[in-house]
Structures are given as C-alpha cells and as structure tokens.
Amino acid sequence: MxxxxxxxxxxxxxxxxxxxxxxxxxxxxxxxxxxxxxxxxxxxxxxxxxxxxxxxxxxxxxxxxxxxxxxxxxxxxxxxxxxxxxxxxxxxxxxxxxxxxxxxxxxxxxxxxxxxxxxxxxxxxxxxxxxxxxxxxxxxxxxxxxxxxxxxxxxxxxxxxxxxxxVDECFRVLNESSNFQKKHEFENYSYSLYIGDRKAGYKNFYMAVDACSLVKSPLLLIGGGELTEAEQYYLKMKLGEKNFAILLGVSGEDLNYYYNNACCLLYPSLYEGFGIPVVEAQRAGCPVIATNCSSIPEVIANKYLAIDNPTPKEISKKINELSLLGNLRKETSEKGMIKSKCFxxxxxxxxxxxxxxxxxxxx
The missing domain is CATH 3.40.50.2000 (Glycogen Phosphorylase B;)
Structure with a gap:
C-alpha cells in the first residue's frame, strides 16, 4: 500500500x-x-x-x-x-x-x-x-x-x-538502588513537578506556583523554554531562590527519574487534547494532581486528585495529603500504573x- x-x-x-x-x-x-x-x-x-x-x-x-x-x-x-x-x-x-x-x-x-x-x-x-x-x-x-x-x-x-x-517505554518505576546524578538539590518526594508550557494562560502555571507556596513545596520545572524575568521574579517572591529549579533539554530517561522521585506532577491545565505527561507520570508511579475537565478524566487514574474548579488552595490541599498520607500515595501510584497500561x-x-x-x- x-x-x-x-x-x-x-x-x-x-x-x-x-x-x-x-x-x-x-x-x-x-x-x-x-x-x-x-x-x-x-x-x-x-x-x-x-x-x-x-x-x-x-x-x-x-x-x-x-x-x-x-x-x-x-x-x-x-x-x-x-x-x-x-x-x-x-x-x-x-x-x-x-x-x-x-x-x-x-x-x-x-x-x-x-x-x-x-x-x-x-x-x-x-x-x-x-x-x-x-x-x-x-x-x-x-x-x-x-x-x-x-x-x-x-x-x-x-x-x-x-x-x-x-507513552514511551522509557517511563517506568525504578528500583531504589538506581543511580542517577540529579541536577537539582531537592530531597526525593519533597518537590512537585511542572512540565512544559508556562505561557498559555489556560495552563495555570502561576496557580501551580501559588499552590507550592502555600505548602512550602519546592517546584521543579522541566521544559517550556528559558524563564522570563517576570517568571523568575514571581518564583523568587513566592518560593524563595532555593525552592525552584528549571531543567531544559531533559531526555526521556532523565525525566523518568524525576517523575519517580517527585511528590507529584502538577497539571492544572484547563484544556488538553490528550495530556501525555499525565500518562508518563502514572507509568513512572508518580501521582498526578490535575483538573477534572476536557480529556483528563479519560487518562487520569485517581479521580480524587482531579479537581473540578482548581484553585491554589485546592491544589495545595492535595499536595499536602500526598505528602502526609502514605496510603493515598501508594494507592494513587498503583492505580496510575494500571491505567497507564491502556496507552x-x-x-x-x-x-x-x-x-x-x-x-x-x-x-
């Protein structure tokens, strides 16, 4: 043919x-x-x-x-x-x-x-x-x-x-003995992840920053281009200079490591055609806090972490629960890995x- x-x-x-x-x-x-x-x-x-x-x-x-x-x-x-x-x-x-x-x-x-x-x-x-x-x-x-x-x-x-x-097969759960030279100073499971575009308003980047500020969670940004002066100023004001980092040109294998060791992926976007990072994170055992709209209900495993009307307060509440409640994190990771097999x-x-x-x- x-x-x-x-x-x-x-x-x-x-x-x-x-x-x-x-x-x-x-x-x-x-x-x-x-x-x-x-x-x-x-x-x-x-x-x-x-x-x-x-x-x-x-x-x-x-x-x-x-x-x-x-x-x-x-x-x-x-x-x-x-x-x-x-x-x-x-x-x-x-x-x-x-x-x-x-x-x-x-x-x-x-x-x-x-x-x-x-x-x-x-x-x-x-x-x-x-x-x-x-x-x-x-x-x-x-x-x-x-x-x-x-x-x-x-x-x-x-x-x-x-x-x-x-979803690429490079995304998977790593065993605890995996060696990796990470390029940030945050402790494992202490930081939240934000992936990709920050400029489009519907992505709610600043909402994610505000949520991390409320719970004193470090924020690791991956992709999305260099930070603008306005973004740097806002991040420093809200989180402090040592509580955020950005990595560009990250390979799939490296991104998998950051998913594996994050507290969660923050994905407060108001609209997605599919939402590839949601599936990547779940395949790596990383909990996802997202919005309950557009395509997200089709790909997210734990609907409890899908917020109907996202606000910094609601997102910070979910981050806090994932940090403090071991059972919630374990259950979310297991559900996410099962769901990710559909894709x-x-x-x-x-x-x-x-x-x-x-x-x-x-x-």
Missing part, C-alpha cells in the same frame, strides 16, 4: 507533543513492510529533536525549500500521483487528487477556545478545511471528538476514529494502520 506522509510538523516545532506523536508513528511505519512510504519534508526538519531520532532513506524523501514556509504551511498539495494512496499530514494539510485518500489527525481545539484574532481565524480555517476534505479523521481522545462535533456538527461520525496517544504507541500504531486499511479498501 502506498502512503505519502507530510513531515511539516518537524519544521513548525523544535519539539512538542505533536512532534512526539508523529515521530512515534513514523518509527513504526518505517519498519512495516506492508507500506511503501514516501515523505514530504522541509530542509530544516533536522533541527527538530524528535526528527533526529528517525532514520529515513533520502531516496524516499521529497525535500523542499524552507523559503516562504510561512505561506507554504497553509497550502495543500497538488499531486500528479496516478496510483491510489493514503495521504497523511502531520499538520492539517491534504492532497488535492482523486487518487489520494486523505487522513487528518486532530489533537485539540486550543485555538478555538483560547486564542482570539487573526491567528485563531487562520488556524481554524486551515484545520476546518483539512477536516472537511479528509476521508478519515483521527481524534486523540473522546474529548477532542466531542469538540470536533461541537465546532463542525456536519461532520459524519463515521469518518472519525478515536485513537489514543501512547501504548504500539496500540496507537496498530489502530492507525487498521484505519488506513479500512479507508483504502472502502474507497
């Missing part, structure tokens, strides 16, 4: 959730002898951290110039392929060809809910066009499917397949492959 894959996400991000999903998919597809893959890619794709993990034969890559990429990213492909094939883009593009069976993956509706102005209009226009012109639509959670049908109620549910994201990249790939076949032989 011929399949054409658009790797544009590797040029739109240096890292990020969508890059992880695409890299994990391609990793398996490249080993699958049932497909004859061909790739569209831009010259700067190699700067993406996850593209660097893939080895793709140059002979099956149609390498394109990055000149005017800021415009090209919104343009669909005009194909001259005379053979029937699957076309799957990593970011909301389709192929204009009677021989193409277009597949679009929808991660979330963040722009529609939280962004205003021209950026939102352009993003939504491209996304909606891709969804409308695709024969198959993959949603990464039931929550994302509900959002899709809310914003585009005319789309037939028959075209939609919910396929959950997976694997192998399952994600297998279901995506089956969806390709259904679409290919249905046409």
């Amino acid at each position: 011929n399949i054409f894959l658009d790797n544009i996400i590797f040029s739109l991000q240096k890292a990020g959730g969508a890059s992880i999903v695409w890299q994990q998919h391609l990793k398996r597809l490249l080993e699958d002898k049932e497909f004859q893959p061909h790739f569209f890619e831009y010259e700067d794709a190699g700067l993406n951290l996850f593209r660097q993990l893939l080895t793709i034969d140059e002979g099956i890559i149609d390498l394109k110039s990055t000149q005017f990429l800021y415009l090209k990213r919104y343009l669909n492909f005009k194909s001259v392929n005379k053979i029937k094939h699957i076309f799957h883009s990593s970011h909301y593009r389709v192929e204009n060809s009677k021989n193409a069976i277009n597949v679009t993956t929808v991660h979330d509706f963040t722009y529609e809910y939280f962004i205003n102005g021209l950026r939102q209009k352009i993003h939504s226009m491209q996304k909606n066009k891709a969804i409308n012109e695709s024969q198959g639509i993959i949603c990464v959670s039931q929550s994302t499917k509900r959002d899709l049908l809310h914003f585009l109620p005319h789309i037939s549910e028959h075209k939609i397949k919910v396929i959950y994201n997976g 694997s990249w192998e399952n994600t790939y297998h279901q995506t492959k089956q969806f390709y076949k259904e679409l290919y032989f249905e046409e």
Whole structure:
C-alpha cells in the first residue's frame, strides 16, 4: 500500500507533543513492510529533536525549500500521483487528487477556545478545511471528538476514529538502588513537578506556583523554554531562590527519574487534547494532581486528585495529603500504573494502520 506522509510538523516545532506523536508513528511505519512510504519534508526538519531520532532513506524523501514556509504551511498539495494512496499530514494539510485518500489527525481545539484574532481565524480555517476534505479523521481522545462535533456538527461520525496517544517505554518505576546524578538539590518526594508550557494562560502555571507556596513545596520545572524575568521574579517572591529549579533539554530517561522521585506532577491545565505527561507520570508511579475537565478524566487514574474548579488552595490541599498520607500515595501510584497500561504507541500504531486499511479498501 502506498502512503505519502507530510513531515511539516518537524519544521513548525523544535519539539512538542505533536512532534512526539508523529515521530512515534513514523518509527513504526518505517519498519512495516506492508507500506511503501514516501515523505514530504522541509530542509530544516533536522533541527527538530524528535526528527533526529528517525532514520529515513533520502531516496524516499521529497525535500523542499524552507523559503516562504510561512505561506507554504497553509497550502495543500497538488499531486500528479496516478496510483491510489493514503495521504497523511502531520499538520492539517491534504492532497488535492482523486487518487489520494486523505487522513487528518486532530489533537485539540486550543485555538478555538483560547486564542482570539487573526491567528485563531487562520488556524481554524486551515484545520476546518483539512477536516472537511479528509476521508478519515483521527481524534486523540473522546474529548477532542466531542469538540470536533461541537465546532463542525456536519461532520459524519463515521469518518472519525478515536485513537489514543501512547507513552514511551522509557517511563517506568525504578528500583531504589538506581543511580542517577540529579541536577537539582531537592530531597526525593519533597518537590512537585511542572512540565512544559508556562505561557498559555489556560495552563495555570502561576496557580501551580501559588499552590507550592502555600505548602512550602519546592517546584521543579522541566521544559517550556528559558524563564522570563517576570517568571523568575514571581518564583523568587513566592518560593524563595532555593525552592525552584528549571531543567531544559531533559531526555526521556532523565525525566523518568524525576517523575519517580517527585511528590507529584502538577497539571492544572484547563484544556488538553490528550495530556501525555499525565500518562508518563502514572507509568513512572508518580501521582498526578490535575483538573477534572476536557480529556483528563479519560487518562487520569485517581479521580480524587482531579479537581473540578482548581484553585491554589485546592491544589495545595492535595499536595499536602500526598505528602502526609502514605496510603493515598501508594494507592494513587498503583492505580496510575494500571491505567497507564491502556496507552501504548504500539496500540496507537496498530489502530492507525487498521484505519488506513479500512479507508483504502472502502474507497
């Protein structure tokens, strides 16, 4: 079966959730002898951290110039392929060809809910066009499917397949004898973790800081770019200079160690298409304090730690309970490890492959 894959996400991000999903998919597809893959890619794709993990034969890559990429990213492909094939883009593009069976993956509706102005209009226009012109639509959670049908109620549910994201196997519970040179000064199980983006308001970064301030819990930040002056000032004011640290460019193995030894992961986001860090943490035995909204109820194990209306006080209360109540931590860790087994990249790939076949032989 011929399949054409658009790797544009590797040029739109240096890292990020969508890059992880695409890299994990391609990793398996490249080993699958049932497909004859061909790739569209831009010259700067190699700067993406996850593209660097893939080895793709140059002979099956149609390498394109990055000149005017800021415009090209919104343009669909005009194909001259005379053979029937699957076309799957990593970011909301389709192929204009009677021989193409277009597949679009929808991660979330963040722009529609939280962004205003021209950026939102352009993003939504491209996304909606891709969804409308695709024969198959993959949603990464039931929550994302509900959002899709809310914003585009005319789309037939028959075209939609919910396929959950997976979690890397590097995330696991470590034994107590594991040696690791940690890059912070906090005692094990004393610190809370915050992963990723801090800038988007709906992520509630400052709420997480305020919660740690109330219980005097150190806060370890991972990813999300360098701290701004405003963020540094706020962290120093609320926590003190020695009660926070940030680590960038952390590998999966290192992140697993920090999950293993944290009091908890703080994930107070008001909206997620899936929530990969929640599953990663649970696979590593780390309790997760999150919000009870969007996709989180689908992936979190202990609903007691999913807060309906998050506030610093409510979050700090949960941190305190995890610190003081050994049974709660043990129960949460056990539930999380069981729940995390529902999500694997192998399952994600297998279901995506089956969806390709259904679409290919249905046409």
